[in-house]
Amino acid sequence: MLIACLPEIGRQFTGPAVPALFETCVLAADVMHRPKRQTLKAADVHVTFGGIHALGGVDLTLTRGRITGLIGPNGAGKTTMVNVLSGFQRPTQGSISLDGQDISALTARKIAQAGIARSFQAARLFRDLTVLQNLTVAGIGSGLSMRAAAAQARDILDWIGFAGNAEWRCDLLSYGDERRISIARALALQPSFVLLDEPASGMNEAECDALMTVIAGIPSQFDCGVMLIEHNMKVIMGVCERIHVLDGGRSLAEGSPGEVQKDPVVRRAYLGEKASDKTLAI
Amino acid sequence: MRLVRFWFPAVALVVPIAVLVLLSQSFAPLTVQRVVTEALIRIVAVVGLYIFVGNSGIVSFGHVTFMAIAAYAAAWQTCCQMLKPITMSGLPAFLRDNTFPLLPSALTSIAAAGALAFLSGLVLMRLSGLAASISSLALLFIVNVVYSNWESVTMGTASVVGIPTYVTAPVALVCAILAIVVAYLYQVSSRGLTLRATRDDEVAAAASGISLYWSRLFAFTLSGFVMGLAGVLHAHYLGTISINAYFLNLTFLTLAMLVVGGQRSLAGAVVGVVVLSAIIDIFRRLEAGVSVGTAQLALPAGTQELILAAVMLVILIFRKDGLMGGRELELPRGKAEPPARVQSAKNLAGAAGKT
Ligand SMILES: Nc1ncnc2c1ncn2[C@@H]1O[C@H](COP(=O)(O)OP(=O)(O)OP(=O)(O)O)[C@@H](O)[C@H]1O
Ligand SMILES: [Mg+2]
Numbered sequence: 001m002l003i004a005c006l007p008e009i010g011r012q013f014t015g016p017a018v019p020a021l022f023e024t025c026v027l028a029a030d031v032m033h034r035p036k037r038q039t040l041k042a043a044d045v046h047v048t049f050g051g052i053h054a055l056g057g058v059d060l061t062l063t064r065g066r067i068t069g070l071i072g073p074n075g076a077g078k079t080t081m082v083n084v085l086s087g088f089q090r091p092t093q094g095s096i097s098l099d100g101q102d103i104s105a106l107t108a109r110k111i112a113q114a115g116i117a118r119s120f121q122a123a124r125l126f127r128d129l130t131v132l133q134n135l136t137v138a139g140i141g142s143g144l145s146m147r148a149a150a151a152q153a154r155d156i157l158d159w160i161g162f163a164g165n166a167e168w169r170c171d172l173l174s175y176g177d178e179r180r181i182s183i184a185r186a187l188a189l190q191p192s193f194v195l196l197d198e199p200a201s202g203m204n205e206a207e208c209d210a211l212m213t214v215i216a217g218i219p220s221q222f223d224c225g226v227m228l229i230e231h232n233m234k235v236i237m238g239v240c241e242r243i244h245v246l247d248g249g250r251s252l253a254e255g256s257p258g259e260v261q262k263d264p265v266v267r268r269a270y271l272g273e274k275a276s277d278k279t280l281a282i
Numbered sequence: 283m284r285l286v287r288f289w290f291p292a293v294a295l296v297v298p299i300a301v302l303v304l305l306s307q308s309f310a311p312l313t314v315q316r317v318v319t320e321a322l323i324r325i326v327a328v329v330g331l332y333i334f335v336g337n338s339g340i341v342s343f344g345h346v347t348f349m350a351i352a353a354y355a356a357a358w359q360t361c362c363q364m365l366k367p368i369t370m371s372g373l374p375a376f377l378r379d380n381t382f383p384l385l386p387s388a389l390t391s392i393a394a395a396g397a398l399a400f401l402s403g404l405v406l407m408r409l410s411g412l413a414a415s416i417s418s419l420a421l422l423f424i425v426n427v428v429y430s431n432w433e434s435v436t437m438g439t440a441s442v443v444g445i446p447t448y449v450t451a452p453v454a455l456v457c458a459i460l461a462i463v464v465a466y467l468y469q470v471s472s473r474g475l476t477l478r479a480t481r482d483d484e485v486a487a488a489a490s491g492i493s494l495y496w497s498r499l500f501a502f503t504l505s506g507f508v509m510g511l512a513g514v515l516h517a518h519y520l521g522t523i524s525i526n527a528y529f530l531n532l533t534f535l536t537l538a539m540l541v542v543g544g545q546r547s548l549a550g551a552v553v554g555v556v557v558l559s560a561i562i563d564i565f566r567r568l569e570a571g572v573s574v575g576t577a578q579l580a581l582p583a584g585t586q587e588l589i590l591a592a593v594m595l596v597i598l599i600f601r602k603d604g605l606m607g608g609r610e611l612e613l614p615r616g617k618a619e620p621p622a623r624v625q626s627a628k629n630l631a632g633a634a635g636k637t
Contacts, residue, residue, distance in 0.1 A: 086489060088485070088488075088489075107488070108488045108489060109488045109491055109492065109493055112488070112489055112490060112491040113491045117489070118489055120485075120486065120489075124483050124485060124486040125482075125483070125486070126478070126479045126482035126483055126486065126487075127482050127483075128478065128481070128482050128546065128608065129475070129478060129479060129482065133475060133479075134479075136472075136475065137475060137476055137479040137487070137490050137492065138490040138491065140472045140476055140491075140492070141476070141487075141490040141491025141492045142491055143491075145472070146471065146472035146475070149472070185486075185490065188490075189490060189491060
């Protein structure tokens with residue numbers, strides 16, 4: 001526990017906006033609860049709904065500590081990919097593995113406990129519970145006691161800048177706050193990987209910028225990998241180290257933001273016709 | 283102060299009830315005292331029902347079954363030493379030939395109800411919300427049919443009489459307080475919290491690592507124990523039981539109380555019992571007739587049921603979250619005012635969300 005705190009103590013003296021020492025220690029200790037996983041890998045994933053091929057053979061690898069963007073036009077299969085990775089959708093063909101261990105057959109709950117957290121396109125908060133309780137539930141789901149889960153929830157809310165309103169009921173939250181809290185709730189699961197499905201949709205410019213900072217900070221603060229689905233190119237290009245482009249259920253391109261932006265196939269098939277040049281210019 | 287805040291929702295329910303009961307003990311006529319005792323037993327039953335229905339959001343039509351199980355178990359152990367070998371000859375010898383002390387009998391009866399809740403829950407909780415509700419109705423029917431026809435053990439649909447009656451208002455009060463405290467501690471525990479999360483959103487709960495099955499099964503079992511307590515009280519209050527007393531009428535009465543008060547809070551469960559019990563009693567008296575001056579006035583029989591139905595309808599139409607609207611009685615929070623910065627961001631976001 002003390003050893004776990006040492007790097008945090010170091011940061012305490014250097015970093016400007018680190019929460020109080022004690023709370024940081026709690027966070028660090030809780031993170032050590034479960035072994036962190038290194039890679040989450042989808043291999044040749046197919047999903048068919050009746051006759052529709054939502055995914056037709058996608059390979060995707062997420063690495064801990066890295067933010068991977070998943071982009072593509074509406075109906076490209078992005079949400080389906082998240083559903084597959086988080087166990088809500090069985091792939092018709094192909095496999096999902098966590099550090100080489102096949103997890104395709106696990107239930108959504110088991111996968112969540114194995115360290116893969118997700119947010120939903122519609123935030124899906126527990127509406128009758130308070131903000132703090134929403135996060136506490138996920139902490140309990142990851143195996144913490146109620147007390148530890150609540151302490152962790154306060155730390156995360158502190159980090160995300162919502163600590164003052166921890167007791168608000170979630171049915172009173174604004175759209176933007178709902179999305180922030182749904183990210184926080186995913187983080188409360190102490191995941192090795194977080195999958196964020198359009199976390200910035202419906203946010204205004206200022207909130208979007210704030211969210212970018214939050215997302216960019218997730219890998220170092222929570223020691224996990226992030227998969228980010230987003231239509232806002234500014235957000236994607238701003239925070240992702242790797243970008244994966246889907247179209248019609250197939251991988252179009254994969255690479256760094258620079259490479260993807262220059263890729264002629266991508267420009268023609270997706271960015272060119274959907275997003276304006278303005279969004280590409282950043 | 284934190285302790286006060288923690289216990290306030292339970293204390294705010296218990297204290298007024300205790301005061302009312304003690305006042306009625308000293309000042310009210312015997313008929314009112316009986317009404318109070320009956321209401322207290324119903325509080326135990328409806329709070330038991332609430333533990334599962336309120337926290338899980340799944341309506342159960344089968345809960346009075348657990349009352350029946352406990353009531354019969356208590357009757358077998360404590361009633362009519364002389365008659366038992368004749369009227370219930372099919373009982374196992376140790377039950378047939380012995381009479382057990384009241385407290386152990388109560389505890390084992392409650393345990394029997396809890397055990398049945400656990401065993402039936404193993405199956406029922408596998409089903410999704412609506413299917414579980416309907417299957418719980420099947421449980422009610424199965425036990426009813428079995429007990430109605432197992433004449434050598436249950437005396438069929440006839441009443442079992444001669445059960446010792448020790449349940450007075452103070453005894454029922456202690457049990458009602460116990461039920462309220464158990465329900466409250468459960469709902470603020472981690473299990474209660476996670477179950478309420480599944481009630482709000484099953485999918486998000488699964489994504490948060492919560493097992494729908496185990497959290498529901500735990501609540502179902504716990505509520506089975508509390509229903510068992512209600513059954514034991516009921517048997518030892520009336521002194522006579524029959525299986526049809528634990529059937530559709532009681533099922534719908536307890537559910538109506540829960541709905542009128544508001545099924546999503548413990549306060550709602552308790553308030554629903556108090557309000558409906560009062561209405562039922564007033565109209566029962568009016569049906570029986572009251573003398574105004576020299577004239578004798580009486581409402582036609584059945585008015586009470588009609589009024590009950592009307593209250594239900596009004597609540598369902600105008601206040602579908604019940605009288606308490608899903609809220610507990612809580613101390614007001616100190617820092618209710620959100621900080622200005624967040625408030626403005628909230629407004630901005632609200633505007634953005636609408637466009
Ligand atoms: N449960 C389902 N049943 C049938 N078809 C489905 C189902 N879910 C998704 N689809 C189809 O699969 C395709 C991919 O959908 P998906 O939701 O994954 O797209 P997306 O990339 O997330 O789009 P968006 O940007 O609009 O969120 C679409 O054609 C959609 O109609
Ligand atoms: Mg989508």
